[in-house]
Amino acid sequence: MDQALLLLLDAANYVLVIVLVAMGLVIVFGLMRVINMAHGELFLLGAYTLVMLQQAGVSYWLGLVAATVFVGLVGLLMEELVIRHIYHRFLDTILATWGLSIAIKQAVVLIFGPGAQSTTAPFTAQIDLFGTPYPAYRLFIMGVALLVVGGTFYLFFRTRFGLAARAVIANRNTAACLGIPTRAFDRATFAYGAALAGLAGAVMAPIMSVDPQMGLGFLIPAFLAILVGGAGHLGGPVLGAGLIGATDSVTASLWSPVLAQVVVFTMAVVAIRLFPGGLLKSGGRR
């Protein structure tokens, strides 16, 4: 029983982090039709910013905020310098962000070396959950992810900003004709998506090995989650990440991590075939 509860908590943890990463991807894709291959490296930058600040003696909490803001600014810079020029050429945006991901990863290797860094969580207490001790920090991560996902939904579905953003997603030209500054929305969403990746990297840094390759391990499940859940709706990645993360965690603990990847991947490909628009299709129109 304890074992099952632990498995459930670990799965929930993994799912929520993937949702956090996938959310940023899907917002950028929905608004700008840009698939950001450098998203994993933004995650990486978030983690390194936190590690670096903590090593310099800055408190964890300030580091968390600084990492989010810094990566958001990096996203803004990426949008201004690169994406803006090519966002009408769909495949080239994938490649250009891909080139950026190589450059960022290599810059990190140059500055910090290829080895792994580590940092400590602000609290290491164990909390008693139904008689099973569980690290409080992992519960904190889940809380942050839930908060951010909830906040994003609130932002997009309950505010005027969200209404305008969804108008741009639905029809860019009509939105522009109605006086919505679509360029400003592009910048804002790209920076927001990047900041989400930075936040995810920063909260995950204390519980994983921080090395230049860490981004890819989260980028791929996030992409598969979007493919399974559908990119047409913000709920898509939540559903997709739930399925992907749960399958992965359960298979990994029952058999092996490599087999888990194969199972998850097969599931994703079959889902693409059976539900071409994703499990959660947005009202039919795209």
Added chain:
Amino acid sequence: MSRLGFLRDRRTAVDVAVWGGLAALPLFMGAWQVGQIAQYLTYGIFAMSLALIWGQCGLLSFGHAVFFGLGAYAMSLTTLGMLPGLEGRTSSYLGVVLALLLPALIANVLGRFLFYGRGLQGAQLAIVMLAVAVIAERIMTRWSYAGGMNGLMSVPPVNLGAFGFTYDLYDPLPLFYGTLVAAVLVYVLLESLVRSRRGVVLRALGADEARTGFLGHDTRALKLAVFTLSAAVAGFAGALFASQFGFVSPPLIGFGLSTEVLIWVALGGRRALITAFLGAIVVRLAENALGDLLGPAWLLGLGLLFVLCMIFLPRGLLGEAYWRLIGGAGGR
């Protein structure tokens, strides 16, 4: 002039110059360098296979090395006599056939799933292939039958034997010319497809799939066929590489090489096979000359150059020159 009239087609003139120039290279180079270039020729074949799907049909794959690696492993397992039930059959010909068929089969199955759905329009192949590459590399790292993390060592060279007579392609010069002939054959095969009427349809498909479909072409079947052909060619390149290099290991099937080939093709020029082929060779030569000097900064510079190229020169560095040279006709 009448005899050389075919050179008036500038594309053909470029072809003759490139292949003729390559054939003359051993006159100016030492044996070691010739062997090195022979290896880059296999990368060039690999690059052509990617340029076929990407430059012509707009199918972007982030995991093309999967097919290269499958070909390399198929060739190695065969010539090392490790195939279950076929231990005695170590013929290079059998190896090449398997290196063509296995990647083609996998590509065909994947294509059947991917091309018949349309989730993230145009991008799902890229992303799914990225995942395939990462998973394939992990599997090969764990799979002790295929050497696991250490890979397979002492893969024998290609044996051109037939009817009891054997000849190993091992010395640099025969190896170079043997690989060059293979590259020319692949080029002629693929280029004749590109220049045929079907090639026009492929480019139409890359430009606008829906409209090509309205004109009565079965775009999904076409994509599937080209993807399968491209995988077979990549597998062939992998087979040649494995028997030249004498060693295969999981990085060959994975994500790193998939990235590299994308960069070669993008910098060289994806729109024409010949520029993609040259891109692979030129980038590898440059890496050889500058890699030690710059260390990790080389890859940083390459990544940034790649981004700049995507923004300002989507035809690639060599591709832009080629485009001007042939007068903007045909070679799109």
